[in-house]
Amino acid sequence: MPQNVKRRRGRGRDSAAASHSSRSKVHLRLRVNGEEQEVACAPHSTLLEVLREDLRLTGTKHGCELGECGTCTVLLDGRPQLSCLLLTLECEGRPIVTVEGLAEGPRPHPLQIAFAELGAAQCGYCTPGILCAARSLLDARPSPTRQEIREALSGNLCRCTGYLKIFEAVELAARRMKDPAAQPSEETLHGRRL
Amino acid sequence: MAVGSDGRGLRVVGKPVRKVDGLSKCAGVTLFADDIVLPRMLFCKLHRAPVPHARIVRVDISKAARMPGVMAVLTGKDLPIPFGILPVSQDEHALCLDKVRFVGDPVAAVAAVDEDTAFDAMNAIEVEYEPLDAMMSIEEAIRKPSPRIHEYGDEGNIHKKIALEFGDVERGFHDADQVFEDTFYYEGSTHLPMEQHAAVAAVDPDGKLTVWSSTQTPHYVHRALAKVLNMPPARIRVIACPNGGGFGGKSDPFNHEIVVAKLSLLIGRPVKVTLTREEVFYCHRGRHPVLMQIKTGVTRDGAIKAMHFKSYLDGGGYGSYGVASTYYTGALQTVTYPVENYKFDGLRCFTNKPPCGPKRGHGTPQPRFALEVHLDKIAERLGIDPAALRLGHLVPPQSLTANYLRVGSMGLAKCIDAVVEGSGWKQKFRHLPSGKGIGLACSSYICGAGLPIYWNNMPHTGVQLKLDRGGGVAVFCGEIDIGQGSDTVLAQVVAEVLGIDPYDIRIVFGDTDLTPVDLGSYSSRVTLMMGNAAIQAAERARELLATAVSEKLGIPAERVGFGGGQVFDVEGPERALSFADAVVAAEARFGTIGTVGSYTPPPSAARYKGSGVGPSPAYSYSAAVVELDVDPRTGWVRVDRVHLAHDVGRCINPVLVVGQVEGSVYMGLGEALMEEQVFRANRGGVHRQPSLLEYKSPTTMEMPDVVTYIIEDPDPNGPFGAKEVGQGPLLPIAPAVVNAVYDAVGVRIDEVPVTPEKILKALDSPAKRFGPKGVPEVRWPDPIRVPTPWEGGTGRAAADRRPAEARR
Numbered sequence A: 001m002p003q004n005v006k007r008r009r010g011r012g013r014d015s016a017a018a019s020h021s022s023r024s025k026v027h028l029r030l031r032v033n034g035e036e037q038e039v040a041c042a043p044h045s046t047l048l049e050v051l052r053e054d055l056r057l058t059g060t061k062h063g064c065e066l067g068e069c070g071t072c073t074v075l076l077d078g079r080p081q082l083s084c085l086l087l088t089l090e091c092e093g094r095p096i097v098t099v100e101g102l103a104e105g106p107r108p109h110p111l112q113i114a115f116a117e118l119g120a121a122q123c124g125y126c127t128p129g130i131l132c133a134a135r136s137l138l139d140a141r142p143s144p145t146r147q148e149i150r151e152a153l154s155g156n157l158c159r160c161t162g163y164l165k166i167f168e169a170v171e172l173a174a175r176r177m178k179d180p181a182a183q184p185s186e187e188t189l190h191g192r193r194l
Numbered sequence B: 001m002a003v004g005s006d007g008r009g010l011r012v013v014g015k016p017v018r019k020v021d022g023l024s025k026c027a028g029v030t031l032f033a034d035d036i037v038l039p040r041m042l043f044c045k046l047h048r049a050p051v052p053h054a055r056i057v058r059v060d061i062s063k064a065a066r067m068p069g070v071m072a073v074l075t076g077k078d079l080p081i082p083f084g085i086l087p088v089s090q091d092e093h094a095l096c097l098d099k100v101r102f103v104g105d106p107v108a109a110v111a112a113v114d115e116d117t118a119f120d121a122m123n124a125i126e127v128e129y130e131p132l133d134a135m136m137s138i139e140e141a142i143r144k145p146s147p148r149i150h151e152y153g154d155e156g157n158i159h160k161k162i163a164l165e166f167g168d169v170e171r172g173f174h175d176a177d178q179v180f181e182d183t184f185y186y187e188g189s190t191h192l193p194m195e196q197h198a199a200v201a202a203v204d205p206d207g208k209l210t211v212w213s214s215t216q217t218p219h220y221v222h223r224a225l226a227k228v229l230n231m232p233p234a235r236i237r238v239i240a241c242p243n244g245g246g247f248g249g250k251s252d253p254f255n256h257e258i259v260v261a262k263l264s265l266l267i268g269r270p271v272k273v274t275l276t277r278e279e280v281f282y283c284h285r286g287r288h289p290v291l292m293q294i295k296t297g298v299t300r301d302g303a304i305k306a307m308h309f310k311s312y313l314d315g316g317g318y319g320s321y322g323v324a325s326t327y328y329t330g331a332l333q334t335v336t337y338p339v340e341n342y343k344f345d346g347l348r349c350f351t352n353k354p355p356c357g358p359k360r361g362h363g364t365p366q367p368r369f370a371l372e373v374h375l376d377k378i379a380e381r382l383g384i385d386p387a388a389l390r391l392g393h394l395v396p397p398q399s400l401t402a403n404y405l406r407v408g409s410m411g412l413a414k415c416i417d418a419v420v421e422g423s424g425w426k427q428k429f430r431h432l433p434s435g436k437g438i439g440l441a442c443s444s445y446i447c448g449a450g451l452p453i454y455w456n457n458m459p460h461t462g463v464q465l466k467l468d469r470g471g472g473v474a475v476f477c478g479e480i481d482i483g484q485g486s487d488t489v490l491a492q493v494v495a496e497v498l499g500i501d502p503y504d505i506r507i508v509f510g511d512t513d514l515t516p517v518d519l520g521s522y523s524s525r526v527t528l529m530m531g532n533a534a535i536q537a538a539e540r541a542r543e544l545l546a547t548a549v550s551e552k553l554g555i556p557a558e559r560v561g562f563g564g565g566q567v568f569d570v571e572g573p574e575r576a577l578s579f580a581d582a583v584v585a586a587e588a589r590f591g592t593i594g595t596v597g598s599y600t601p602p603p604s605a606a607r608y609k610g611s612g613v614g615p616s617p618a619y620s621y622s623a624a625v626v627e628l629d630v631d632p633r634t635g636w637v638r639v640d641r642v643h644l645a646h647d648v649g650r651c652i653n654p655v656l657v658v659g660q661v662e663g664s665v666y667m668g669l670g671e672a673l674m675e676e677q678v679f680r681a682n683r684g685g686v687h688r689q690p691s692l693l694e695y696k697s698p699t700t701m702e703m704p705d706v707v708t709y710i711i712e713d714p715d716p717n718g719p720f721g722a723k724e725v726g727q728g729p730l731l732p733i734a735p736a737v738v739n740a741v742y743d744a745v746g747v748r749i750d751e752v753p754v755t756p757e758k759i760l761k762a763l764d765s766p767a768k769r770f771g772p773k774g775v776p777e778v779r780w781p782d783p784i785r786v787p788t789p790w791e792g793g794t795g796r797a798a799a800d801r802r803p804a805e806a807r808r
């Protein structure tokens, strides 16, 4: 038997212990997208599971639950983290931001607008994680170079876009955060004309 | 509508409209299948075979069934009716009945109150196997006819054998100035969508079953459920959720979809299944590994007098789309450069690996790779520039090929010109310093298949419109957006015809209860077919509105124009009604306003057996130039830039088109340089690297710049002239990479992926080549002989199947 086929979702786990402990839950206070949330979850629950299953914040996605794809990226203490590898226990009291928390009220974050506008989200499945990673980059580096963007997103796989529109959307959002009138280039929207 | 061939007069089509679901996706609001949570929902896990080929002696579910929290356990005998995507390959069971055919084949299933319990119960199931000899390669499957993996198929472990001849290749080789022969191998690869497959089934107390699934083909899932569950289709509703990437990997009806439906019916509660990433690697249906031999006779200036193409496909454990895939490896060789006489021999083996099926380009990237590298070698031997060789011999527009494919618009010359000029090809080719290389390749792809998967004479797609008094338009279509942007294409097309804002349109998609059938998001069919149906539905609505408005304004109906949210007199646009008022006028005049449109491809010119694969309403064309660096000490390849020109007929949305080109180039580079879906024959047939970390795919660090040139050569069969772009641009990438590697370091890598190891081996070899040595001996059947159009053929096979010499 290939080992992983047997595993629950991605991670290996002592199943007897898992079943037992899922019956004795821990109570935690979480700070998610600026709101205090109280959850009762199994001590081995990952942050990904608690976000999606207990808090119904299904905007955060998963591609492996093994720390390999970056799809589940959220911000913890303002830094991108793989929520599938974090025990929720470790996150108590620390600020957590998910894709649902990027917008300001009804106003999407400039990254969200630029991603939608340039087709940086095709299927949109990798998008929440990439937006979180990009948001953290822009917080630290308001005018990142292409190389810095590549590096900041190197842990996030996207199977649809070939990444180029994602780079351009991050660059456009960065420009717009300084100059709201910034526009994408002709070539970004139409390809190169001869 | 009056639209110039340059697209002037279009208001919405051709514009970089933001995807209609773009902001929802960026807000994390779009609901994918695993995001669905229903009250009292149970979780399902599948118990899968740990051995590649074995008879099932005993399945003991007693321990699992007794576990607290387990609601039901299923085995094969609970779902005995077979299914499969093709009518000729109904060879799958939702849970294996008497034998397993690959590691990962599901044997039993459990439903339990939570995932942990389901997981424990899955592991408590005991299965006893009697191992059988496993076939792990093409050669092995041909050499060992027994034990048979399936009881059906052409012979032994050969699932399908095909032999077709158009014209007389022997005569063509005889007439040629030179004959060249090469052998190639294209490794298998997998789709790797970021979203793992998931499905939720729920049954309501009145007896209706609903299944939500991450599927590209809700209609086929609907049919498979009705068949296997033995239930009237009218009681089953399939809802396709937006796919988190598909690439062909979610086009088969799957065992897990049927299993959750059955569990839900048995228990009366909703049941969900979400595959692990490892299970996704094992359910596969991806790129077939293909061994190929190509022999071509050419004149001194490069005209192809004859071509004989042989392909050997490694099909894995089930049929899937495999028969179609096999035909596809021989179908599209003829639509780029004229082939005067053409012969195709193809076979597909069953092996004890996950089944192969359609992945982006379905069956055509492999032969295209072979053909384009082969042509590069021929160009060199003839002393002709590879771009000039191709430009000198292009299939003319509006023509029939040797195998009776009807080419419509054909913009390949413009594509080649664009990448040649854009890349500075003429200054660079064979002039770059050692280690730097440039390579060129071209390709073509279908815009939907001319025939449906199961025989019927109904439309391939339908679109329904409901116009609201407030001016909103709801558009219903069974299509499903897998990321390619089909919802947006649909909204743009309807908005164009009705002269309204695409954001005033609501798209209702992929729901077998609510939407007319669309066959699914595969074979690059959606834009062309759905687009045409949408135009028809919208024009019918337009007619009703035009009549009502003409009466109101007292002008003839022909003078009524639509645009900018207004319905107006074209001879005095100030005389106008808002679109909403026009709907009100029409509803007052005719009653509730709803219209339908549908699309059926034109009849094919090909009438021979096997001609179901290849014909299409239109063909897209692409040309690529790849610039790269090869380090001769390490064999490491770094791609610097890709130039890709694609003839999309008419660009409906440039942002979507560029996005499909870049995504295709990315996926093509993955296949060209690193991706391998391979198995360990000496370790019980397990996948070598079933994880996202070890299955190498390009990351942000490897992705080169892509320069995209959109070429528009409108096709009379396309909506506004549009052709496909989702798959075609992948095809020229692998051969262009291989041709560039040769330009850089002078070695021929006749096998993808082009790994550093292969380059080093080729550099060390006397032949300066890495690739397969030959093809297995196979007795091919007498071919079906079809006289070519230029021999006066009618598209039908000749009655006499004896070899040409014997007939002469």
Ligand code: FES
Residues within 6 Å of the ligand: A061, A062, A063, A064, A065, A066, A067, A068, A069, A070, A071, A072, A073, A082, A083, A084, A085
């Ligand atoms: S889900 Fe893949 S890294 Fe967390």
Ligand code: FES
Residues within 6 Å of the ligand: A120, A121, A122, A123, A124, A125, A126, A127, A157, A158, A159, A160, A161, B194, B244, B245, B483
């Ligand atoms: S947009 Fe589909 S995986 Fe990134």
